[in-house]
Amino acid sequence: MHTDTPNTAAYPSNSLAPAPRWAVWAAHLTTLVVLPSGLWRLALVVGCPAGYSTEGFVPFDTAGAKVVMLALSVFSELAALLTIGLVRPWGEVVPGWVPLIGGRTVHPAAAAVTAGLGALALTVLWAGVPWWWSYPHRDMTPTGNIVVGILYQPLFLWGPLLGAVTVSYWRRRRRSSGGGRSRARGPVGTSGRS
Numbered sequence: 001m002h003t004d005t006p007n008t009a010a011y012p013s014n015s016l017a018p019a020p021r022w023a024v025w026a027a028h029l030t031t032l033v034v035l036p037s038g039l040w041r042l043a044l045v046v047g048c049p050a051g052y053s054t055e056g057f058v059p060f061d062t063a064g065a066k067v068v069m070l071a072l073s074v075f076s077e078l079a080a081l082l083t084i085g086l087v088r089p090w091g092e093v094v095p096g097w098v099p100l101i102g103g104r105t106v107h108p109a110a111a112a113v114t115a116g117l118g119a120l121a122l123t124v125l126w127a128g129v130p131w132w133w134s135y136p137h138r139d140m141t142p143t144g145n146i147v148v149g150i151l152y153q154p155l156f157l158w159g160p161l162l163g164a165v166t167v168s169y170w171r172r173r174r175r176s177s178g179g180g181r182s183r184a185r186g187p188v189g190t191s192g193r194s
Helices: 021-045 054-061 063-086 108-125 129-134 142-175
Strands: none
Touching: 021 063, 021 142, 054 063, 063 108, 063 142, 108 142, 129 142
């Protein structure tokens, strides 16, 4: 199996060069590494202690905590889904149904810098996850501590995966002729003037 072979089936003929197969897999994998922790937080929202002791679960039994947990889960998964835009045509041209900017070319630097900063932030944010079990979690049961640690471990990969897909996106878009600026409405992320 040759991993640099692009997947051309999902790309329209007027699109830029398709992403390499490894980048497509990595982009889709980002949505999966976020899922276990998100599902755990949703269990807290519906009232399941999800590894917490009876005393430790009390702070998560309020309406405010439930809203925060739900919002964090949804936001995380949506952010991970945006990674797929770096390997799909909608990461090159905003879909027409999007108000005000639909049909415009996505400026490669705007997407790459945003994704690159996100990758850096996620890498720093989740860098300590592999050492989960070395920190005390007195508000959790021993089994809960093990399970929650396992559910959070995949987040360690989120930043590096996003970073690799971002580098692939930047290289692919730079190699394309003019970065795709030939579309009539101008690029997103700039003033629209060439």
